[in-house]
Amino acid sequence: MHKIILAGESSLLIYFGNKIDPSLPRNIANFANQLKKHFSESIINLTPSYTSLLVNYDLNKTNYQQFKTQVSELLEQFSFEQAEQISKVIHIPVNYGFEVALDLEKLLAEKELTIDEFIHIHTSQTYQVYAIGFSPVFAFLGQVDEQIQAPRLATPRIKIPAGSVGIADRQTAIYPVDSSGGWNIVGRTVLDLSLNDPKNLDKFKIGDEVRFYSISRDEFIRYGGRE
Amino acid sequence: MSFKVIKPGFLTTVQDYGRLTHGEQGLAQSGVMDEHAYAWGNYLLGNHYFDAALEITFGSVELEALDDMLICVCGADLDFKINHQAVDIWKSIQIQQGNRLSWHLPRHGIRAYLAVQGGFETQKLFNSRSVNLREHIGSKITQDEVLVCQASIDLLDRFIAPNYIPNYHQEVVLRLLPSYQYSEFSDDQKTLFFSQSYTISHANDRTGCRLKGVPIAIKKDKMISEGMSYGSVEIASDGLPIILLKDAPTIGGYSKIGTVFSLDLAQLAQQQSGAKVRFELMTIHQAQKERLAFNQFFGVGANSKSLKI
Numbered sequence: 309m310h311k312i313i314l315a316g317e318s319s320l321l322i323y324f325g326n327k328i329d330p331s332l333p334r335n336i337a338n339f340a341n342q343l344k345k346h347f348s349e350s351i352i353n354l355t356p357s358y359t360s361l362l363v364n365y366d367l368n369k370t371n372y373q374q375f376k377t378q379v380s381e382l383l384e385q386f387s388f389e390q391a392e393q394i395s396k397v398i399h400i401p402v403n404y405g406f407e408v409a410l411d412l413e414k415l416l417a418e419k420e421l422t423i424d425e426f427i428h429i430h431t432s433q434t435y436q437v438y439a440i441g442f443s444p445v446f447a448f449l450g451q452v453d454e455q456i457q458a459p460r461l462a463t464p465r466i467k468i469p470a471g472s473v474g475i476a477d478r479q480t481a482i483y484p485v486d487s488s489g490g491w492n493i494v495g496r497t498v499l500d501l502s503l504n505d506p507k508n509l510d511k512f513k514i515g516d517e518v519r520f521y522s523i524s525r526d527e528f529i530r531y532g533g534r535e
Numbered sequence: 536m537s538f539k540v541i542k543p544g545f546l547t548t549v550q551d552y553g554r555l556t557h558g559e560q561g562l563a564q565s566g567v568m569d570e571h572a573y574a575w576g577n578y579l580l581g582n583h584y585f586d587a588a589l590e591i592t593f594g595s596v597e598l599e600a601l602d603d604m605l606i607c608v609c610g611a612d613l614d615f616k617i618n619h620q621a622v623d624i625w626k627s628i629q630i631q632q633g634n635r636l637s638w639h640l641p642r643h644g645i646r647a648y649l650a651v652q653g654g655f656e657t658q659k660l661f662n663s664r665s666v667n668l669r670e671h672i673g674s675k676i677t678q679d680e681v682l683v684c685q686a687s688i689d690l691l692d693r694f695i696a697p698n699y700i701p702n703y704h705q706e707v708v709l710r711l712l713p714s715y716q717y718s719e720f721s722d723d724q725k726t727l728f729f730s731q732s733y734t735i736s737h738a739n740d741r742t743g744c745r746l747k748g749v750p751i752a753i754k755k756d757k758m759i760s761e762g763m764s765y766g767s768v769e770i771a772s773d774g775l776p777i778i779l780l781k782d783a784p785t786i787g788g789y790s791k792i793g794t795v796f797s798l799d800l801a802q803l804a805q806q807q808s809g810a811k812v813r814f815e816l817m818t819i820h821q822a823q824k825e826r827l828a829f830n831q832f833f834g835v836g837a838n839s840k841s842l843k844i
Binding site for chain 1: 555556557558559560561562564660661669670671672712713714715759760761762763764765766767784785786787794796797819820822823826827830831835836837
């Protein structure tokens with residue numbers, strides 16, 4: 309079930325499974341905490357993702373063989389069922405208006421849905437943070453309801469405005485800063501998720517839950533949203 | 536103590552040992568591209584190993600010293616001058632208030648490091664002074680900006696033995712650890728990978744270095760995204776390698792054939808597009824032995840509470 313492989317001269321990668329599974333992110337986050345507790349002296353960095361955890365360790369304190377053995381022993385003792393609950397729920401206000409939802413009109417036509425039906429589907433799901441990456445504060449959220457899933461755009465946009473909410477296959481995410489990207493843009497949040505506010509770095513953690521709620525164009529503008 | 540920027544150059548940023556502890560939050564490692572030259576700069580000044588230096592890429596930079604300071608320039612020979620006089624690098628230099636320091640064109644290597652005793656004192660963001668342009672963390676130096684640094688305390692006169700100065704002109708051999716999906720590549724794919732001489736393409740920056748060569752035929756190109764180590768070598772959809780460097784994203788979904796040894800990446804950091812590189816297999820035992828010797832010599836990681844979670 310678990311597998312530990314070499315990742316670099318001072319890093320190893322732990323696989324917790326071989327396919328995306330809603331039970332994995334929280335288990336990986338919990339195991340990461342266990343690792344920190346047991347090997348605080350030798351661990352430098354942890355990078356969790358959908359099914360894996362990259363661990364950078366201090367070569368001055370341990371070596372590959374020794375550390376791999378220790379991690380593997382801890383994995384054997386670790387009880388995934390009894391893992392502590394550590395996640396939080398984050399609520400994200402979104403304006404789904406066509407002025408900011410650049411791909412929504414096209415998507416509604418393809419899916420034969422009304423905008424209200426779409427908003428209902430996107431906001432009634434509780435999403436889980438599966439990974440953080442691409443750029444800081446960019447949280448990959450799953451799983452999007454099959455009725456509104458959509459493949460990435462054939463040609464990525466050069467500039468997607470900060471705050472845009474996108475869908476790619478069965479994932480949804482918010483772009484924290486202006487960036488290029490190929491996700492279908494279905495709305496925009498008023499929240500500033502950029503590192504202009506350094507606290508945003510801890511906004512999302514693997515295993516956290518996220519819910520979107522709809523706000524009107526007026527509310528969006530009143531709270532400082534940019535069109 | 537400070538410098539005033541007269542000419543900022545093409546790509547000049549403050550860098551230190553990096554932002555090592557923020558993988559959970561999606562922050563890249565960042566930090567100096569050539570750890571070897573940077574380590575010597577700090578070492579010759581008696582600095583701490585993670586004191587911040589100025590990473591000067593290609594040159595076209597001019598600074599005015601606003602105080603007397605002890606400095607050291609290591610890494611590329613960018614035709615370094617003080618008050619229009621050529622000056623040797625890889626040694627400590629006492630400079631005076633009003634001195635003009637300039638870097639012109641790459642003659643040998645492309646990245647020079649200006650270390651100053653005590654280090655540059657720019658703002659720390661997320662435990663590091665390293666600028667990462669991709670992540671919008673910090674910015675390039677700009678004209679008329681004042682770069683503040685620590686006051687120099689000693690009058691050291693130290694230099695590197697000439698035989699330790701690297702030759703950046705020789706063909707770069709990148710020693711590769713058989714990590715990640717190495718075992719999933721077939722013998723034919725590996726033979727093609729290790730037997731050819733690749734060329735560094737124009738798509739080569741602080742994020743990654745894309746190589747040109749004979750493509751490796753690959754079956755599945757995308758996999759579930761996973762954490763990527765510094766130096767890991769992705770084989771992209773076109774069958775060509777991309778070496779992930781300091782500013783690379785933390786996770787990615789291409790298969791990786793291995794991970795290049797960090798001190799060989801220091802050599803790579805001095806190469807321009809068009810240079811040739813090839814790969815050779817290295818054992819984890821050998822890599823850890825060489826890196827540990829480097830860490831011990833330069834004091835890397837010693838008493839480094841700030842690097843711990």
